[in-house]
Amino acid sequence: MSVDFESLAGEFTKFYYAQFDGDRAQLINLYRDHSMLSFEGAQVQGAKAIIEKLVSLPFQKVAHRISTLDAQPASPGSGSVLVMVTGELLVDEEQNPQRYSQVFQLMPDGGSYYVFNDIFRLNYS
Numbered sequence: 001m002s003v004d005f006e007s008l009a010g011e012f013t014k015f016y017y018a019q020f021d022g023d024r025a026q027l028i029n030l031y032r033d034h035s036m037l038s039f040e041g042a043q044v045q046g047a048k049a050i051i052e053k054l055v056s057l058p059f060q061k062v063a064h065r066i067s068t069l070d071a072q073p074a075s076p077g078s079g080s081v082l083v084m085v086t087g088e089l090l091v092d093e094e095q096n097p098q099r100y101s102q103v104f105q106l107m108p109d110g111g112s113y114y115v116f117n118d119i120f121r122l123n124y125s
Contacts, residue, residue: 009071009083012106012113017064024054030115037118050118059091064100079108080116086123099123 019026031037031047037054044053066087074080083104088097105117 005071005073005081008081008106008113009069012083012104013066013069013085016104017066020054021062021064024057025051027051027054031118032109032114032116035115035118037120039120040122061092063090064088065090065097074105081106081113089122 016027016030019030028047028051031050033046035047035050036043036045037050039053042053044050064087066085068084068086070084072082074082083106085102085104087100089100090097099122101121101123103117103119104115106113107116
């Protein structure tokens with residue numbers, strides 16, 4: 001199965017961040033029971049636990065601005081895709097954006113993809 005991994009990564013990140021910025025709870029369909037999130041070093045596993053973590057984050061409004069997006073096939077023949085994003089976050093009424101990095105491993109599931117791994121870190125400098 002040949003995957004246009006760059007197009008897939010672009011479409012995925014556009015959808016993911018639009019959902020995250022609008023209603024984080026709606027992201028549950030992108031995760032499975034064996035999916036894992038590492039958020040600032042804290043690890044949670046399973047769609048329900050991941051969404052509970054994301055919904056509990058201490059801000060009301062958020063806007064992601066993508067700076068870079070890189071994608072690669074994750075393993076031969078599997079159709080999985082590794083996606084790395086860097087960008088800036090604006091939370092609540094803050095005027096100064098926070099820089100972040102996020103890595104996703106997307107796995108094929110029927111005619112779509114789900115997030116198997118999700119690693120998020122703020123970049124302090």
